Amino acid sequence: MNRVQALYDTTLELDTLVSQQVTAENREDVVQSLTELMETRSQQMEELQPPFSPEEEKLGRALLPLNERISSNVQQIFDQLKVDMRIIKKQKQSGKKYINPYASMQTLDGRFLDKRK
Numbered sequence: 767m768n769r770v771q772a773l774y775d776t777t778l779e780l781d782t783l784v785s786q787q788v789t790a791e792n793r794e795d796v797v798q799s800l801t802e803l804m805e806t807r808s809q810q811m812e813e814l815q816p817p818f819s820p821e822e823e824k825l826g827r828a829l830l831p832l833n834e835r836i837s838s839n840v841q842q843i844f845d846q847l848k849v850d851m852r853i854i855k856k857q858k859q860s861g862k863k864y865i866n867p868y869a870s871m872q873t874l875d876g877r878f879l880d881k882r883k
Contacts, residue, residue: 770822770829773810777832779803784839788846797847800840 780803788796818826863870 770825774825776807781832
């Protein structure tokens with residue numbers, strides 16, 4: 767197996783992973799697999815050194831559209847993750863306000879303010 771073929775196979779595996787539907791139940795597994803595949807792929811890319819055979823150049827050209835599709839899918843996954851994190855943070859704040867609704871109010875009624883220092 768040539769050098770570029772291993773990178774191509776890893777890239778295809780990564781493409782199928784990010785192309786699948788990501789739900790709240792499988793998100794952690796998908797992100798963990800994504801991280802492992804990206805690390806493997808980056809090591810394979812570092813090992814690539816020219817000169818390349820015509821067959822390897824052909825595979826390299828086939829990698830370019832896959833890379834673009836993978837990066838856009840990964841960006842969508844992380845954008846959805848950010849949205850979910852914002853929703854959870856807002857729910858936590860709403861829960862705190864429901865438990866103690868007057869915590870954020872600053873009233874000075876009934877207090878003596880000493881203007882001297």
